[in-house]
Amino acid sequence: MTEPSLPPYTMEDLGTEARREAPAATRNVGHIVKVLERWLPDGGLVLETSSGTGQHARAFAEHFPQLDWQPSDMDPAALASIAAWREGGPDNLLPPVEIDTGMADWPVGEADAMLSINMAHIAPWGATLGLLDGAARLLAPGAPLIFYGPWLAEDVETAPSNLAFDESLRGRDRAWGLRKVETLAVAAGKRGLELAERVAMPANNFMLRLIRRA
Template sequence: MTQGRPWFTNQARSPAAADARLHAPATQRNRDAIAQVLARELPAAGLVVEVASGSGEHALYFAQRFPGLDWQPSDPDPLARASIAAWASGGALEGEALEGGASEGASAGAPANLRLPLALDAASPHWPVERAEALLCINMTHISPWEATLGLLAGAARILGQGAPLILYGPFLWGDVETAPSNLAFDAQLRARDARYGLRAVEELDQAAARQGLARTALHVMPANNLLLVYRVQSAPR
């Protein structure tokens, strides 16, 4: 689905980490803002499937922040899955490892509600999950082919029940709202790297979601020129 994430650095936080843990610096900057919105959009209980979990730092943090939810991380990349498993088994937050103290609102230790990662390619019609109460996908749509986003929407239609949310976070193009110069530069960089990559337009996502019976119910403006989009299942796919 994706072709590497060069902004990950491979830095063990302790001898036990054995270099399997990857670190995506943005996770530490955006996790609290994302968690505040997730607290309003996620159900109180049930299974959350995180698609394209990457390093696994978000999965660990959110599992600790939302103990009433079962958290299922996934990624098609075996190196990412190894990192997710290492973060989960280590049970330490990135903030704890770097700053020497637990982050506010989350406790140390591997949370019992965090599952081992699954090999899941969003573009595939065959997912190793049959049912979930919510889907979360952070920073995937712009660094993967459009087919991965279409597959994500189709997967949401398959495994989510009526009213259940698909939550997308990342940089997007949004109607007549002026795109930040940094996002335009990032978009150009992505397209130069791979013509299939690039920031997606919210309106294009809305249309593709509608074909799968999903409708956007919320758009949250986030820090650093990002958006958080919430789609909910309304009807059967067209």
């Protein structure tokens, strides 16, 4: 796998324009789509949490016209950028909604799939636990919660670049840092979710598919 560059971590790193662009999102969207083609349902609503700039939401809505795509974020700058990317986009790309995954009160009551891209390592662990809680509330049995990002795994040697990335994240905020797949799986199991599949991705990232158990 290629060594990853260290991308910006927050919306503030991406300038001040309403419609912001993250180089990492431009690079990885095609790779993510190939896995989503296997993992997403044939129809229904996909809730994307921590949608960031909105680039992914726009691309995914265009690629999956049979799905309603619900972007969300808790950052006002991100919500503005998502709205800007939505302009002129497909009808199945819904207006962004504000969701703090660490809180229990979400404006979405159910979803056929959920997606989280590059959130777990740039948020307190409680935000990921809240996302698992939300998936347990919103998803029907068998429906997926999908993660993409840099994760640590006990059976995979951590790339030096990821170790450096982890150190840089923790230097920026002590609540940030790369998480272990095994820790996520244990927390998910306590909430009725099961880690069903892990796919290695370019730049030492993983995609993880969790499913809601019956």
